Amino acid sequence: MKQPSRNVARFVNWVEGEEVFPVPEEAERNQKPRKKKAPVKAKPASPEKEKRIFALVYDGISVVVCLTVILTLLVTVSWLPRFGGQDNPAENEVYIRYLEGELEEAGAINAVAGMILDYRAFDTLGESNVLFIAVCSVIILLRADRNRKTGALNIPELENRRALQPDDSIFRGSAALLVPIGILFGIYVILNGHLSAGGGFSGGAIIGASLILYANACGPEKFERAFTFRTYQWISFFALMTYTLLKTYSFYTGANHLESHIPLGTPGAILSSGLILPLNICVGLVVACTMYAFYSLFSKGGFGNGQ
Amino acid sequence: MNFGVVFLLTFLIVCAASVAMTKNLLAAVLIQMGYSTIMSVIWLVLESPDLAITEAAVGAGVTGILFFVTLRRIGLIGGKGGRKK
Numbered sequence: 001m002k003q004p005s006r007n008v009a010r011f012v013n014w015v016e017g018e019e020v021f022p023v024p025e026e027a028e029r030n031q032k033p034r035k036k037k038a039p040v041k042a043k044p045a046s047p048e049k050e051k052r053i054f055a056l057v058y059d060g061i062s063v064v065v066c067l068t069v070i071l072t073l074l075v076t077v078s079w080l081p082r083f084g085g086q087d088n089p090a091e092n093e094v095y096i097r098y099l100e101g102e103l104e105e106a107g108a109i110n111a112v113a114g115m116i117l118d119y120r121a122f123d124t125l126g127e128s129n130v131l132f133i134a135v136c137s138v139i140i141l142l143r144a145d146r147n148r149k150t151g152a153l154n155i156p157e158l159e160n161r162r163a164l165q166p167d168d169s170i171f172r173g174s175a176a177l178l179v180p181i182g183i184l185f186g187i188y189v190i191l192n193g194h195l196s197a198g199g200g201f202s203g204g205a206i207i208g209a210s211l212i213l214y215a216n217a218c219g220p221e222k223f224e225r226a227f228t229f230r231t232y233q234w235i236s237f238f239a240l241m242t243y244t245l246l247k248t249y250s251f252y253t254g255a256n257h258l259e260s261h262i263p264l265g266t267p268g269a270i271l272s273s274g275l276i277l278p279l280n281i282c283v284g285l286v287v288a289c290t291m292y293a294f295y296s297l298f299s300k301g302g303f304g305n306g307q
Numbered sequence: 308m309n310f311g312v313v314f315l316l317t318f319l320i321v322c323a324a325s326v327a328m329t330k331n332l333l334a335a336v337l338i339q340m341g342y343s344t345i346m347s348v349i350w351l352v353l354e355s356p357d358l359a360i361t362e363a364a365v366g367a368g369v370t371g372i373l374f375f376v377t378l379r380r381i382g383l384i385g386g387k388g389g390r391k392k
Contacts, residue, residue: 112357189360197356205364212372291369298376 107264107273108194116199117276117283121247127201128243128283131290132236138294144301175217182210190284194273200283207284208291215295227292229303235289239282246275315349333384336374343367 081088098115106114116124183206190203215223253260265272296303322342329335343366350359378384 198360199357202357202360202364205361205369209364209368209372212369216372294369294373295376298373298380 103267106276107267108276109267109273110194110196110199112197113194113199113276113280114273117193117279118274121251121275121279124200124279124283125240125243125247128240128286131286132240135236135290135293135297138297142297142301172217175213179210179214179217182213183207186210186284186288190280191270191277193280194276195268195270200280201287203280204284204287205291207288211288211292212295215292224303227303232289232293232303235285239285243279243282246278250275312349312352315345315352318345319349332378336371336378339374340367340371343370 085091098119099111102108102111102114102118106118108114108118186203186205186207188203189198189206190200193199193203211223250260250262252258262274264274267273271277293303319342322338322345326335326338326342329338343362346366347359347362350356350362375384
């Protein structure tokens with residue numbers, strides 16, 4: 001009965017990055033004598049020959065599996081309807097309604113933004129939550145803790161890139177040019193999500209990539225004073241919470257045929273199209289924070305001095 | 308289909324095959340980033356510019372950086388003693 005607790009301890013050790021030596025399980029130990037009998041029966045093959053035969057069979061099987069998958073996919077593709085054909089199942093009344101009624105109902109010039117943030121807003125909420133959950137799992141696996149006894153980090157920090165190459169003025173100069181432009185362009189894409197191509201996800205990804213570039217070129221120290229783990233928590237929490245509450249309100253009123261009192265404004269203005277602009281900002285915040293959090297956790301195992 | 312799209316799609320297939328073929332991990336990540344850049348141009352040709360922006364930022368930018376950081380973490384590229392194998 002002590003087996004489960006020992007396994008849990010081994011799992012905890014493995015999660016904390018300590019080496020775990022394989023311990024033969026009870027069942028395996030009981031099976032050992034039977035295993036020994038088998039090679040005795042099949043005497044003639046020597047270990048090297050067995051290995052070669054195994055490699056041959058393994059290669060053959062992998063080629064067969066690969067070819068089968070490729071053939072299946074190609075046959076499936078040949079059965080698909082023609083791209084953009086008139087009788088395709090995707091050609092139905094839903095997209096006509098979306099394209100024709102979108103400007104009156106959602107008020108966004110960019111019809112895609114009207115679809116993903118108005119008609120299908122809960123899909124987008126799920127995507128934002130998927131990003132948040134991904135960061136949570138990365139934190140569980142990769143966040144550095146201090147050992148209780150020695151006080152040392154259990155995941156050592158990577159050597160500082162600038163310490164390795166102190167004179168990289170080309171990289172730092174181009175980053176100084178690119179980072180402000182990148183962040184401004186990301187903000188532009190988010191704020192104009194309902195007017196032109198783009199939106200929360202694209203703009204957030206651009207801002208996140210710019211932040212990573214900045215942290216790489218100019219050193220993360222200054223940046224981390226402002227962006228700690230607590231900041232990340234609060235930004236993500238507020239963005240996801242605002243999104244959920246706003247969209248719950250609008251879906252509740254919409255489903256019960258109530259007046260939602262959210263002005264749609266004139267199409268084409270920045271402050272128009274109801275909830276799409278705040279929702280875009282929420283999604284953009286979550287995505288930008290997630291991108292930077294991924295980089296920070298992968299490279300340092302934390303968010304700087306505040307961990 | 309016009310010549311440009313066919314050229315881009317051919318390049319896409321070549322990229323995908325060569326990622327699997329290369330032994331050098333650094334080169335494989337770089338080829339994968341090139342693949343994403345070509346893919347974003349194809350999204351642009353297919354008239355979905357928002358997907359093109361996202362593909363360029365995520366596929367060619369962030370994913371490559373995460374791969375580089377991971378490879379450095381496990382000691383397969385970079386490091387103090389110059390380039391390891």
